[in-house]
Amino acid sequence: MSRIVMLVLAIVLGTSEVHAQEWKGKWIATMENQSATNTWLAYRKQVNVGQVPAHAMARIAADSKYWLWINGKLVVFEGGLKRGPNPMDTYYDEVDIAAYLKTGNNTIAVLVWYFGKDGFSHKSSGRAGLLFDCDVNGTEIVSDKTWKCAIQPAYQTAGAPLPNFRLSESSILYDARKALLQWQENNYDDKWMLEAMELGKAGAYPWNKLHLRPIPMWKDHGLTSYVNPRQFPVVSTGDTIVCELPYNAQVTPYLEVEATAGQRIMMATDNYLFYCPEISVRAEYITRDGLQQFECPGWMNGHKVYYFIPKGIKVVGLKYRETGYDAAFEGSFTSSEPFLNKLWEKARRTLYINMRDTYMDCPERERAQWTGDAVNESGQAFYALSPSSHALSKKWLFELVSWQREDSSLYAPVPAGNWNGELPGQVAASVGYYGLWNYYLHTGDKATVAALYSGVKRYLDSWVPDGRGTMKFRTGDWTWGDWGEERDMLLLFNLWYYLAVKGMHHMALTLGNTADAAKYATWMEEFTTSFNQQFWTGSAYRDPAYKGQTDDRAQALAVVAGVAGKEKYPSLLKVFQTAEHASPYMEKYVFEAMFRMGYVKEALARHEKRFTGMVNYPGFTTLFEGWGIGKEGFGGGTVNHAWSGGGLTILSQYLCGIAPLIPAYKEFQVMPQPGPVKSAAATIASVAGKISSAFVNLPDKFTLTIAAPDNTTAVVGIPDRGWRKILLGNKVVWEKGSFKKQATVAGVNNDNKDHICFKVPAGEWSFTALK
Known part of the structure; x- marks a missing residue:
């Protein structure tokens, strides 16, 4: 990426190098295990505060996550964002800690979880560390060698089966026999802990520049009883205790038990046990003697939590904590059609469980920001959630462009440390009409359009014309058009590219780039003529070299792009009534195309036919990756894939008709x-x-x-x-x-x-x- 583009991105995100140099705190850790996978570090600092101000903004960065206590009170439950505003840098949080301080001696305690491995949603720095910086009326609370730091030995890694390679998180084993009990409290004797090792100033390698967290801190619902609370205490007979959640949620399971030392309790969700095609995360707990409590800090998700408790352990209580993206369910939809109501509600629940550090394709197998999924998710969020959700869309778009490679290509998922493959169709969808332009329509955030424009332009310019008014086929690193069969790939990629240019045309006009706008307008006109001449057969669009059945996806994109004229609608309707090749991801565009053509009755009939099994499947509050579960889904599939919720957008935008014009x-x-x-x-x-x-x-x-x-x-x-x-x-x-x-x-x-x-x-x- 050019220096100019990087500078613009830095300024917009408020992360210039000058700002980074204002920090007085140092990165700190222990001398040991600074790069070991799944390392947990306990930090403590005693500080004397005079007058407590109304506000005391602490800036906190960690690789990878942190939990903050002040004077024994939990202030932040899972702070920090997975690394990757760009391939080099790190995010930091701002937390107002004034309400937790007191006049006199205060104890700052921080638990840091260092993932220590790359994933499809995280790029590891290769080194554990904490950075803390706060000025309290002249009293500096800054991380340096005066802090105490030690390995938290109770936190270990659960054995096989290990989480699949896409996840940067490990399955947590907590051995209570080795726990540092009450180490967050004021009166804890920390004389045995060594002074922290200073690793570098803010901005130092390997964490590099610091970028202010662009999304809210998590919404924390606190410890809550399960839907089916049992009468406690109860002595375990060795049977599994199955606890129901109100819906598919991101949770951290909690237990209170009385036991003898050395007994192993396992906690996992139904998604881990039954519905994830790859190994996800679970938790294990080894008891100490006596009454004890434990909450696994690493979140997992599902509809149920299973506690595998050995015989003879006295179970005093079981609870869970739901945390998640801080957005309210402020949008709504209801109709005379029960199926549509259930579809909309399940789509919103699926959307929400796939929002956290980034948009996710699924919350257990990958937690990855596949950018085509994010297009659908972002569109749903504008209709279903409060405006606080818009920040996640902005973060997604900035990350997509900030990871641009030297050859101008964009790829996803990002942030990622073990993936760098371009999916041309998904990327084109993201930077164009349904991605960046749709974000601007709903938010009016012109600064983001201006900041990303040149990077998007470079990417579009890297595609190669075929000399006929259309584009040469761009294979990318993964030539993926959709799950399923009968994909007319040349048409799909050309139409996604057209939609990208259509979005850029609007953005060029918005920014006053008249020369670019004129160029894009001319190209779109030539493309439309050429595309119809080359690929319209009289009854459908087809690449002459394509030998499969007519692709309903390609017909849908031609309609929503505006390439297909109204005179073709009757023929295209016949395709949509007979061809059903699109996955739930691409079915959104078929649904939209049929509404745009005016075939509302037929659109509703098709969508209900295709989604009825999924929407009415008992026991699930979320939508699936494929049309079914297991063998009925693509590659096994997941049961909470928000790319399937595009119908939510269509019902609000077209059935009820709400859409921005300016x-x-x-x-x-x-x-x-x-x-x-x-x-x-x-x-x-x-x-x-x-x-x-x-x-x-x-x-x-x-x-x-x-x-x-x-x-x-x-x-x-x-x-x-x-x-x-x-x-x-x-x-x-x-x-x-x-x-x-x-x-x-x-x-x-x-x-x-x-x-x-x-x-x-x-x-x-x-x-x-x-x-």
Whole structure:
């Protein structure tokens, strides 16, 4: 990546080298085991504070995770982000610790978990370390050799089966016989602990520049009883205790037992035991004598937690702690169709469990930010979650471009230490219309577009034209178009590239890069003509060299890209009604294409047919990677894959019709496409405020109620079904094909032939159309 691009990225993220030099703390660790996999370090510092201020912002960096206590009270449960804002650097947190300090002596205690291995979501620095920096009214609390540090010997690595190579986390074994008990407390005697070893200043190798954490700290729900709480205490008979969670969640299991020393308890979720095609993480605990408590700090996920407890151990209590991305479920959807309601809710739950340090493809097998998955997830988050979720999309996009290779190629998943392969289709999807441009539409974050523009342009320029108006096939490092069969790859990659250019055209106009915008506009026009001449057979799009069955994915991308003209829609509908090759990932684009073509009834029928087994599968609150579980899924599949939730976006954006027209929802549309659905309602928590749409769809009457937040304008569309008149409240605003003159709302004459449109200011509005 060029120096200019790197400088722009550094400035936007607030991570310039000058800022890094302001730190007074040093990276510290022990003299031993600084690079051993799955190392746990205990740090302590006594500091005398005079007057406690209203705020005391501590900056904390660690490789790889940390837990913070002040005066014995837990302040941060799992701080830090997996390494990788770019291939070299490290993230740091800001935590206001003022509320936990007191006048006089204070104890700072930090537990650091050093992963010590690369993964599909983490690039190890190769060295464990902690950096702490805080100024409390002139009293400096900074990490240096005056801190105490020691290996926490109780934390060890559980034996085989080991987690698969994609995971940077190890399965944790905790031997309570070796525990440093109450080492976080004020009165702990730490004289035996050695002084910490200083490893370098902030900005030093191997952690390099420090980047402020761009997403919120985790939401911590605290220790909670399971859904099926048992009567405790109970003496174990050697049977497994199965505890139910309210839904598929990211949890850390907790136990309180009375036992003799040396007995081994194993904790794992149903996902680990039954539903993950590769080995994930579990926890093991070896007892000491007496009453004892333990919470495994490494999170796992599933619908159930299994405790394998040896016979004779007295179980006093079992609980769990749910932590996760700090976003609220502020979007909503409901309709007269139970299947659609269940699909939307399961999609949101699946989305949420795949959000943490990054967007993930799944929370147990890989925890990897496959960028094609992130496109679908980001799109869902705008409709389902609070605006705090937008930061994860921004982080994803910055990481994607910040890891750009010298040959201009982009790849995913990133951050990663043991993967560097380009998937051209996924990357093109991410940098274009459905990725970066969609992010800007929903957030209005122009600075991010400006910062990433040149890197995206370099990537698009690295694709090679074929001299016919389309592009040569780009194999990438993994020539992957989708799971399943019958993939017309040349068409898929060309159309993803077109969508990338379409997004760049919009971004060039936004940034005032008129020459680029003109170049992209000319290219898109030439591409559309050439693509149709080369690949349209009269009934479908096909590469002449492709010998498989007609690919429904390629037809869908041609529609959503705008390459397929309306005259082709009847033929394409026949393809969508007969060809079912798309995976759940690509089915989102088929669903969207059919809505865009106006075939709502057929779109809903296809989506329900394809997803019914998954949505109605008992016992799961999440959607699967493939169409089923085990052999019915691609490669075994996972049971919580958010790429399958694209229907959530379509139901909110098309069925209920909510979509931004001007970035940040300064102007948006409510243009419902009800089809056969009798009623539906959706809300979204946009950056402009809460937006709602609700319709009731009867044969001779259609009502639409919307809410537009302050300082916005909405274009409201009533589906045109031959109405006699349309009322706003009790006032006629349209009758017999003509808008009525009135001051409240303005009629809009636009190219949308399927809706009768009005423009309304902020407020609540209720329209009624009558036959």
